Amino acid sequence: KEEETDGRIDVHDDSTRPKYWALDVGANIGYHTLHMASLQTSRVIAFEPAPDTGNLLEASIAMNGPPISSLITLIRKGVADKPQTGKMQRHS
Numbered sequence: 001k002e003e004e005t006d007g008r009i010d011v012h013d014d015s016t017r018p019k020y021w022a023l024d025v026g027a028n029i030g031y032h033t034l035h036m037a038s039l040q041t042s043r044v045i046a047f048e049p050a051p052d053t054g055n056l057l058e059a060s061i062a063m064n065g066p067p068i069s070s071l072i073t074l075i076r077k078g079v080a081d082k083p084q085t086g087k088m089q090r091h092s
Contacts, residue, residue, distance in 0.1 A: 018042045018071060025079045030057040034064060037071040044071060049078040050088055 020042035024033045027046035036044045048054045054076045061069050078086075 021045065023047070027057055027074075028053055030060045033057070033072060034060060034068065037064075037068045040067060040071065042071070043073070045073045045075060047075050047077060047079050049076060050090075051076070 018041055022036045022042045022044045024030075024036070024044060024046040027033045027048040030046060030048075033044050033046040036042060046057065048057050054074065058074055061072050061074060078088075
């Protein structure tokens, strides 16, 4: 419930924040991550394990700045159906 006082909205009120979460698994350079965040209807968790690509994604998030950047969490790990470790292979 929004409460208005002198035309101001209480920023601590959860109704003014995104209510949904979106996952971008294998986010690459962040095309979908940035698009989802730009809609400002959800928070986005982007998973990107490749170091070079993760660096590009991190730069893209920073270049967009708030409010978009504040809605994105970058996790530099892969996603699998069970706990495991492995090595990233680059394909050219």
